[in-house]
Amino acid sequence: MFNASMLINGSQVPALSGRTTEIRNPANQELVAEVPSGGRKDAEMALEAAKKAFPEWSLATSALRADLLHEAARLVRQRCEQIARLLTQEMGKPLKYSRLEVLSSADVLDYYAEEGKRNFGQWISSPRSRSIVLRQPVGVAALITPWNYPVDLLAWKVGPALAAGCTVVAKPPSIAPLAATEFMKAVNDAGLPGGVVNVVLGPGSEVGAELVENPISKKVAFTGETETGRWIMEHSARHLKRVSLELGGHSPFIVCEDADLDKAAAAGAIRAFSNMGQICISVNRIYVAQEIAGEFIEKFIERAGRLKIGNGLEQDVDLGPMASGSQRDKTREHVADALQKGARLLLGGREPDGAEYSKGYFYQPTVLSGVDHGMKVMREETFGPVAPITTFETVDQAIGLANDSQYGLASYVYTESLESAIYAAERLESGGVGININNVVDIQAPFGGWKQSGFGRELGRQGLDSYLELKHIRIGL
Numbered sequence: 001m002f003n004a005s006m007l008i009n010g011s012q013v014p015a016l017s018g019r020t021t022e023i024r025n026p027a028n029q030e031l032v033a034e035v036p037s038g039g040r041k042d043a044e045m046a047l048e049a050a051k052k053a054f055p056e057w058s059l060a061t062s063a064l065r066a067d068l069l070h071e072a073a074r075l076v077r078q079r080c081e082q083i084a085r086l087l088t089q090e091m092g093k094p095l096k097y098s099r100l101e102v103l104s105s106a107d108v109l110d111y112y113a114e115e116g117k118r119n120f121g122q123w124i125s126s127p128r129s130r131s132i133v134l135r136q137p138v139g140v141a142a143l144i145t146p147w148n149y150p151v152d153l154l155a156w157k158v159g160p161a162l163a164a165g166c167t168v169v170a171k172p173p174s175i176a177p178l179a180a181t182e183f184m185k186a187v188n189d190a191g192l193p194g195g196v197v198n199v200v201l202g203p204g205s206e207v208g209a210e211l212v213e214n215p216i217s218k219k220v221a222f223t224g225e226t227e228t229g230r231w232i233m234e235h236s237a238r239h240l241k242r243v244s245l246e247l248g249g250h251s252p253f254i255v256c257e258d259a260d261l262d263k264a265a266a267a268g269a270i271r272a273f274s275n276m277g278q279i280c281i282s283v284n285r286i287y288v289a290q291e292i293a294g295e296f297i298e299k300f301i302e303r304a305g306r307l308k309i310g311n312g313l314e315q316d317v318d319l320g321p322m323a324s325g326s327q328r329d330k331t332r333e334h335v336a337d338a339l340q341k342g343a344r345l346l347l348g349g350r351e352p353d354g355a356e357y358s359k360g361y362f363y364q365p366t367v368l369s370g371v372d373h374g375m376k377v378m379r380e381e382t383f384g385p386v387a388p389i390t391t392f393e394t395v396d397q398a399i400g401l402a403n404d405s406q407y408g409l410a411s412y413v414y415t416e417s418l419e420s421a422i423y424a425a426e427r428l429e430s431g432g433v434g435i436n437i438n439n440v441v442d443i444q445a446p447f448g449g450w451k452q453s454g455f456g457r458e459l460g461r462q463g464l465d466s467y468l469e470l471k472h473i474r475i476g477l
């Protein structure tokens, strides 16, 4: 069994109260680890440590910060196997995807090591003065993250925050804190001064709330549910904190009449079911041109049926269990709601058979047709392996349906026509649009939501901006 600890002021520590919680593997309920369960006092101590470390770190050269971030990336890669195994054991995703997540997190650190060097200011000439514009770190940043990509989504915050010169306190998710904490320890082991990176474990309602409400943190970077984001924004407002919110999504996937159906079916099935649909940019609603709907559905079901389900530690597994019983219950509820309102079940719709699945939160990839926007699967975030499919007659109709959502994180369009692609991309209401590609994440480009999917951007140059304040220095001549 793995014994986890928190990280405060450069030291690995238990919770002040001595309280711990168990982490169990969602594939079989085996005990994986005991982790400290901190509270408000632990969070406050971490904030104090980050505050103390801020002056020196904020004034360090970008070259020094870059060297340390590159070293952190090297250590994360070196420890990839250990971190990836913990990730699979705590939240279920297959080991091959856990490895990719850890490696991509190291890439994010490398990217921001260099992007931090390009934190250029401005020089402005005026008749009787000169102006310099500096971009300086905002202060202590609280980083609060969810369980579906606990390492990656933390790296998206830690990388730019450190490159900008902020010190940080991270609050990983309670059901999957292990890999994120080990990732942060690797970052710390790169040689950062004590207190620059801190990790506090414990309930969001205590640790997370303290990080938001305590005036020491000047910035809150959050990824998670829209409701939690709303709470965070309300409570950050008291101290006018900088906030970036990456919230829920409900991504439409439009397949035009002229699309390459093999590519669209394969890409759609991967993005609908990978990570058991527990992805904020998962394919949640599929709109297919009426003329090719039958052919597309056949190919889609064939691709979905090929996915192998099992314990994420086994070889060649494509899908693990869902991360928790409550996630599976919500999926069941959404499928039942759709069927009761007239949807047709084309695949899945229940747990897989077999003793090996009996103790885990498994659920089969599920395909529904005959769906409409009165059903929960078409309006609410299922966060499960469910692909509802319906048809459209014109591209304008498809765009209207796609935009008929409170969310606006990602949209996807499959078409061979450049004109249709541009027409749709300009009209879809989301922070990212994938044209003939099922992923809108690229480290070098901004990622984030419109509407109730939040605001602020991570990744790219914009990811660094959100940890910086502007300062105008005016020199009289």
Ligand code: NDP
Pocket (backbone or CB within 6 Å): 144, 145, 146, 147, 148, 149, 153, 171, 172, 173, 174, 175, 202, 203, 204, 205, 207, 208, 209, 212, 223, 224, 225, 226, 228, 229, 231, 232, 245, 246, 247, 248, 249, 279, 280, 281, 381, 383, 409, 449, 453, 454
């Ligand atoms: P939650 O909002 O429940 O939790 C996210 C984090 O916030 C956890 O660390 C949680 O702690 C913490 N938290 C909970 N309550 C508070 C509070 N009052 N103050 C401060 N922190 C708090 O989300 P989930 O973990 O369930 O993650 C799934 C959600 O994340 C989905 O809606 C998904 O769409 C979204 N998401 C969005 C992404 C995006 O980029 N837009 C990417 C990935 C996921 P604890 O675990 O202890 O409850």
